[in-house]
Amino acid sequence: MTTVEQAENLILARLRNYGDESVPFDQALGKVLAEDIKADRDLPPFNRVTMDGIAISFKAIKDGINTFRIKATQAAGDEPVEIDDLNGCIEIMTGAVLPASADTIIRYEDVEIKDGLASIDAEGIKQGQNIHVQGIDKRLGEVLASAGQLVTPAIIGVAASVGKTHLLVKKMPKVVIISSGDELVDVHEMPSPYQIRKSNSYTVKAVLQQHGLQPNVLHIPDDPEVTKTQIQHCLQNYDVLLLSGGISMGKFDYIPQALDDLQVTKLFHKVAQRPGKPFWFGQYKDKVLVFAFPGNPVATFMCLNRYFLTWLNATLGLPQQLPVYAVLDSDFQFGPALQYYLQVKLYSNTQGQLMASPVEGNGSGDFANLADTEAFLELPLERSEFKQGEVFKVWRFV
Amino acid sequence: MTTVEQAENLILARLRNYGDESVPFDQALGKVLAEDIKADRDLPPFNRVTMDGIAISFKAIKDGINTFRIKATQAAGDEPVEIDDLNGCIEIMTGAVLPASADTIIRYEDVEIKDGLASIDAEGIKQGQNIHVQGIDKRLGEVLASAGQLVTPAIIGVAASVGKTHLLVKKMPKVVIISSGDELVDVHEMPSPYQIRKSNSYTVKAVLQQHGLQPNVLHIPDDPEVTKTQIQHCLQNYDVLLLSGGISMGKFDYIPQALDDLQVTKLFHKVAQRPGKPFWFGQYKDKVLVFAFPGNPVATFMCLNRYFLTWLNATLGLPQQLPVYAVLDSDFQFGPALQYYLQVKLYSNTQGQLMASPVEGNGSGDFANLADTEAFLELPLERSEFKQGEVFKVWRFV
CATH class of the missing domain: 2.40.340.10 (MoeA, C-terminal, domain IV)
Structure with a gap:
């Protein structure tokens, strides 16, 4: 019987590339980057003041000056205002550009302001304090997030900051989830004593949605002709078929025959595992992949997580998850x-x-x-x- | 200064209940259940055949019978067909109801069928094998998922199986994300050398979306009157205000004054932590909560994760996350x-x-x-x- 490792290797030998697409950056959450995001300016783009207070030249401190004439107030977003001499200072706000004539910020908590003069206690003041130096985080052109990274909220923020209104992301495969069997009724229906409601397809769909896919769902009745027609349609129109059930030895399991008739190549059937032993995997024309999971809910769920998601992440180029x-x-x-x-x-x-x-x-x-x-x-x-x-x-x- | 633990306690003392709402079960992923989901039948609802093969009475094995006349074939979803005597068997499919006259399933792999007769090797056959017994998982009326649980893909499947087309879930708070400061320009704009682009609001919005919230986003310019009017509007129309920036000691930080004028009660300001020391938290009329995070991106992000999400999960009634x-x-x-x-x-x-x-x-x-x-x-x-x-x-x- 195929081992779990062999099954995984056969699946991971069939990675696909579905191409890239451009999406508005704020709709890229959970997708996989297909381009690097680079700094369009230094980060920070200027010597950025990190505390509200006054901007001075540190040379004034060394010269023993501890009272400064306030020349102007500079808000964040303002053009910088220069001080004219060592006795001058600028009231300056967090986020503002450090004037070229200043090199040190003293926060309001350590300043006393009266009659246009700012007095300080010079003790402990360090040259360059409370300044986030231009380019210290990243230089213009440096990569902030790389192709192959999952787009997280932090990366959305990074994209915003560098003006990337659109991001190139990996396209997702077109997936159809297929259930079969006349014993299954819809969720809103009352099953007869011999029937049960469909549930697997909904669970599978929810898992795929968590991973950014928008699968279609199809139910195939126990009829050999309909089964063949429907599977054929799916092989023409989707990248991946995820089946749950209908692949065992039952007399009304028309799916194996249909897959065979339609020249879907079996790559393995039955894996030395529980749950999920009857798992079947194949491909069509070196293109479409068919994951046929056993119909039992726990088996479907395990195989979906263990095999399909591993394949999906690898296909999208995400870094291999460490165990x-x-x-x-x-x-x-x-x-x-x-x-x-x-x-x-x-x-x-x-x-x-x-x-x-x-x-x-x-x-x-x-x-x-x-x-x-x-x-x-x-x-x-x-x-x-x-x-x-x-x-x-x-x-x-x- | 307020410690992290004190800050957390002050926040968690202000849990809210925003009520419940009914949503289609397949749109409930990521929401929090506000009702128990109970089994509407036993699970499984009948003695369920778990292998394709033949159904017999085990008494036949004890009597030394090893060839059986096939009376009929019973598919999943069919009304059960009874065997008439110990020499009879039913070909039966996975998912079918076990006939009352049978108690053992022998899978096809261990059966030879010829001319309407099924021959078996009796060795190793156990009474009751390959049957998922009615009610063994859960009994009619038993709780399958409880109020307060996060709706996972597995719970979507559980809801489907018991015919819950709609689920009662916790309503989410109405949240507005507020940025401020004239140094911020939009993502599609080219900032002047003294400006930067907005990014915090996008990161915060993405985190909230991951938690099922649909926040609005607002930017307030550096103008005292506009600030007051806008904050007032938010206090009337939202459950939670998430501010980033504008709460420090800067001359153009009009938000603290506006909050004060509008009678928002400060519960703490400044927490003994880095990043996020200037974090401000307050409430309005024992109702609206105001989380005012520092404007630095890492600080906002940390406070959002550490405090707001902790509060949100507790407010929604999710079990407390173990550390x-x-x-x-x-x-x-x-x-x-x-x-x-x-x-x-x-x-x-x-x-x-x-x-x-x-x-x-x-x-x-x-x-x-x-x-x-x-x-x-x-x-x-x-x-x-x-x-x-x-x-x-x-x-x-x-």
């Missing part, structure tokens, strides 16, 4: 020769360790359990006893 | 008697520890540094030497 490790906080056993993805709650201890607390549900069909957990702990295939205090890789989904 | 701890990965010094929020990158080591790597910028004005970091490490007020390997609380912002 995250957590400490199992109680003994656990799992016998079968499958890599087990244990549902856990996470917490932090005062040693800075991420702790994982198992919350076992009743298998792949128990989706209610997912609402109470935060991550899957990846337990190695070759073992069956897992001890409190051991460390394993963790896949966070909340 | 997260990280290990400092190199020595660090910070002299002033202020609680320092050190910008760090985070990574996980193979002991399951969250490691924090300092990335020092050039102070509160260096917003480019935020694009490269992920969290603030909270270094205690009373110390100035911090050693590699020590553990501190961490506030993650990516």
